[in-house]
Amino acid sequence: MTPIESLKQALAFSPENVPLILLLGRAYLDGFHLEEARAHFDRALALDPSNVDARVGVAQILDLNGRTSEAILRLEQVCAEAPNYAPAWLLRSKMALNEGDARAARAHYDRAVSLQPESADEALLRRIEQAGGRPASHTGPESHAQPQAAGDWQAGAYFEADPDDDDLDFPFDDPFGDGSSPNDLELDIVQRTDVKFDQVGGMEAVKEDIRMKILYPMQNASLFAAYGKKAGGGVLLYGPPGCGKTLIARATAGEIDAKFISVGLHQILDMWIGKSEEKLHQIFEFARKHAPAVLFFDEVDALAADRKDMRTSAGRTLINQFLAELDGNIAENDGVLVLGATNAPWHLDSAFLRPGRFDRLIFVPPPDAPARAQIIEIMARGKPVVGLDAPALAKKIDDYSGADIKAMFDQAIEAALTEAMKSGQIVPVSQKMLLQTAKQVKPSTRKWFESAKNYALYANQSGFYDDVLNYLGIRKP
Secondary structure, three states, X not given: OOHHHHHHHXXXXXXXXXXXXXXXXXXXXXXXXHHHHHHHHHHHHHHOOOOHHHHHHHHHHHHHOOOHHHHHHHHHHHHHHOOOOHHHXXXXXXHHHHOOOHHHHHHHHHHHHHXXXXXXXXXXXXXXXXXXXXXXXXXXXXXXXXXXXXXXXXXXXXXXXXXXXXOOOXXXXXXXXXXXXXXXXXXXXXXXXXXXXXXXXXXXXXXXXXXXXXHHHHHOHHHHXXXXXXXXXXXXXXXXXXXXXXXXXXXXXXXXXXXXXEEOHHHOOOOOOOHHHHXXXXXXXXXXXXXXXXXXXXXXXXXXXXXXXXXXXXXXXHHHHHHHHHHOOOOOOOOEEEEEEEOOHHHEOXXXXXXXXXXXXXXXXXXXXXXHHHHHHHHHOOOOEEOOOHHHHHHHOOOOOHHHHHHHHHHHXXXXXXXXHHHOOOOOEEHHXXXXXXXXXXXXXXXXXXXXXXXXXXXXXXXXXXXXXXXXXXXXX
């Protein structure tokens, strides 16, 4: 009997036992069964709304589903209400590192270990230090930040460093070589990217769409100016989670040698009235100052939600500020390309989709078989993988997103590590192990298409979602 089956039997005798519910939720999460895990964490919260274990579990699932900004916001709230709960600080450290903020990652890690010494994670600490994270009291030159290597299928070339260190290989005090000195907000959002289209597996149709709608206008700004057209504008990337919207946005900036400014929801929202609007304006001003720039808003539907659904005037005010910034009513946006990424474009306020704002929509579908094979080959690099037949494996994982493929590899590697620890020798990851793992990882894109299909069929008067119908092979009614 598996641990999950044992826990389910125990829970049948005690259905309101919150610790048991949490154990089962964690077991599902460890097996990457995200929907089942979320259901059990929600069940625990229904019985105990303040349970921090369940709240952290939900945040972890949100992060795995690509909703990192929402996950960070939830963790911030947990840490504010339960400041001595080490697992929340440790998870915040991991997310901050993945977001490219090594300083915050180190601060959160140190806080977690000070609260719970047994939570120390040497592998995580090494990753933080390699990215430039250091203790607050340490200013020695040996901790220089090193940009994260590009080439992994969703590797961002993040950078993070101490602005007081004069010996950096990369001039952080003057990141763009124009004599400017960024403030704290700018340090939080600026990312350096060396990723280009040739480092992005597959997505050829999406790349060509971006070339026609974004790259050629930006690269031929003077020609467009002769026709009264300005380079820049707004483009909305939409599609299932985990399919590379963030990566393709970063590669777009790399193709035109533009500054890449990535903005998360947590970097804008503030509890004080008017502060969120001020932060949003600062971000746009920074992009205008350093044009050409790509200003990227991840999970933009959370920031640009339909105002009819807003219960407070504060939310509507922030949306109005966002619209004004996009329109260029406050300052010219010439040379600023605003990219938004969302899994749910139908939740955006319709005002964002009118001409002059996010008027160009690009559908980012799941990778096709050749793209999946490319991603598999990239995932296998630097790992003890033997007998890999990437094209054959790609055919077995139809509808997988890039994130699903990563989950497949992670689980196969964990299985190999378990055997390696028992034998004390390297156990390679085989094609058979990957195929077995593939049976356990369910494609996360199918649920998205169930929802998207309904919107594309019955709420598509403007034709925004015709690409979804084309992908599904459905004729528009």
